[in-house]
Amino acid sequence: MSKILIIEDEEAIADLEKDYLELSDFDVTIENTGDQGLKTARSGDFDLVILDLMLPGMDGFEVCRNIREEKDVPILLVSAKKDDIDKIRGLGLGADDYITKPFSPSELVARVKAHLARYSRLVGGGRESNNVIEIRGLRIDKTARRVYVDGEEKGFTTKEFDLLSFLAENPNHVFSKDELFRRIWNMDSVGDIATVTVHIKKIREKIEHDTSNPQYIETIWGVGYRFKV
16 A cells, blocks of 8 residues: 655644545655654655645745755656746755645545556566666666766756656657656646746756757757657
8 A cells, every 4th residue: 555645734634535545555654844744754664755845844945955855756746836936946956746726536546546556566576677768978877766867877856857867768858848748747737837937947957068969858849858878
């Protein structure tokens, strides 16, 4: 049974999320403050974290940053704010997804299931010999889920690694932001195009020597992105 941690100060919302997730056979723990939520996330073996941004004690951005520094667990941000800047900031700190209040509980459950299914597929197949992609100083070890640039290892979040690997496995193919969102997040974009943009930016910062003139991931204006070989 997958274990879900909800960090949410509005008890009515947290209880509603918990009820729907438990109906789908998830084991759910609730914390109502940022400080306690971070403490529980650090000490527990959770499969996914649902994290509200506006929390007492410590805001969701800081909680997200601290969790990501220690754990490679999917993080789903929740906020009443609709501003792209909050979404961009949260994704930049390592979150995997962002959902805006109000939302239907069924949508939340669907997103949780999609992230858990993808994460399970990605980390569950370590019995094969290492599958490695190498090109112009960039080395992507798909089996170990590690990335090296000129021999130096770079830290990647789950979705950053997924996106980079997918593009590198399909060189010279132009993918739209909508298509990349469907492929990597396993759901329709429903206005979440900023998710892809932010992840591409973070990847470039880690693998490109000059982000203004990328040698790996090229922007095709008005269309999407292409991995150059």
